[in-house]
Amino acid sequence: MKFDYDAQYFNPEQVLDCGQIFRFTPFKEGYLVISADKACYVYTEGNKTIVESDDSDYFYNYFDLARDYKEIVERAISHNVPLLTKSAQTFKGLRLLNQNKEEMIYSFIISQNNNIPRIKGIINRICAGLGERREFLGEEYYTFPSTSALSQAGVAFFKNAGCGYRDVFLDETSKRILTEGISHLENLNSAQLKKELLTYKGIGPKVADCIALFGFGKRDSFPVDTWIEKIYKEDFMGELTDRNKICDYFCNLFKEDAGYVQQYLFYGKRTLDKL
DNA sequence: GCCCAGGAGTGCA
DNA sequence: TGCACTCATGGG
Numbered sequence A: 001m002k003f004d005y006d007a008q009y010f011n012p013e014q015v016l017d018c019g020q021i022f023r024f025t026p027f028k029e030g031y032l033v034i035s036a037d038k039a040c041y042v043y044t045e046g047n048k049t050i051v052e053s054d055d056s057d058y059f060y061n062y063f064d065l066a067r068d069y070k071e072i073v074e075r076a077i078s079h080n081v082p083l084l085t086k087s088a089q090t091f092k093g094l095r096l097l098n099q100n101k102e103e104m105i106y107s108f109i110i111s112q113n114n115n116i117p118r119i120k121g122i123i124n125r126i127c128a129g130l131g132e133r134r135e136f137l138g139e140e141y142y143t144f145p146s147t148s149a150l151s152q153a154g155v156a157f158f159k160n161a162g163c164g165y166r167d168v169f170l171d172e173t174s175k176r177i178l179t180e181g182i183s184h185l186e187n188l189n190s191a192q193l194k195k196e197l198l199t200y201k202g203i204g205p206k207v208a209d210c211i212a213l214f215g216f217g218k219r220d221s222f223p224v225d226t227w228i229e230k231i232y233k234e235d236f237m238g239e240l241t242d243r244n245k246i247c248d249y250f251c252n253l254f255k256e257d258a259g260y261v262q263q264y265l266f267y268g269k270r271t272l273d274k275l
Numbered sequence B: 001g002c003c004c005a006g007g008a009g010t011g012c013a
Numbered sequence C: 001t002g003c004a005c006t007c008a009t010g011g012g
Helices: A012-017 A056-062 A069-077 A082-090 A101-111 A116-130 A147-153 A155-160 A164-180 A190-197 A205-214 A226-235 A243-274
Strands: A002-006 A024-027 A030-035 A038-045 A048-053 A133-136 A139-142
Touching: A002 A056, A012 A030, A012 A038, A012 A243, A030 A056, A030 A139, A038 A056, A038 A133, A048 A056, A069 A082, A069 A243, A082 A226, A082 A243, A101 A116, A101 A164, A101 A205, A116 A139, A116 A147, A116 A155, A147 A164, A155 A164, A190 A205, A205 A243, A226 A243
Parallel strands: none
Antiparallel strands: A002 A048, A024 A030, A030 A038, A038 A048, A133 A139
């Protein structure tokens, strides 16, 4: 099955390269993207971006295609912040994904004090070790492991996958989720969800915001990492040093668009100079 | 060899 | 509550 969408507001490279997803590889004319236990092939042809998969409904929602990003881009530009304006104009095709909640929890626990290439490698090794081997369009891939499989793997497995000191966080959190599930997290507002997420081992303010934003669709979340800290100082001339206060500052400034703005800023700061 | 990476847990005042 | 210290690991 396949479907297509206006490529101006759906650019695979921008969507995949902006740091919200760790499981994709270049494939033919585009990318093979893995989410939870599913795979799709996404590529641009002319003025259309095309998604091929075995589950169109899943990936239509995954790529957030019911939402109008033209309005989001225009609102971002209207704030008249140079970095934000330039980034939103350059990356009109960026979209926030609606990813699997548990995959986001484990993936962003791994992300703390870590760099993106290494995060990708760790997650790939964990999937290869505990996930199920599948095939899509002749390509092999591994599903993201179930909480059950993760909870039984043991600390040594995570250590061996290169997780470093985060091994115990993954072990403890997967065991907790195995017994509690995550259904009690589903219908909370952003503040309530963040508060709950902060009670898990390995989840602090920044990781909680990423999980809320990418996994639970809380678009008013604004993760503050080292890059955002730098942007706050250099592009907003901010004086605060407490990350929680910097987070409040941006959330109050951008309200319900905070998450989109955060991605434009983060991706723009990392890549605009190199274009 | 040093610094940094999509930070967070712990101990101590 | 605030703050310094520490935590693996690989790339630049």
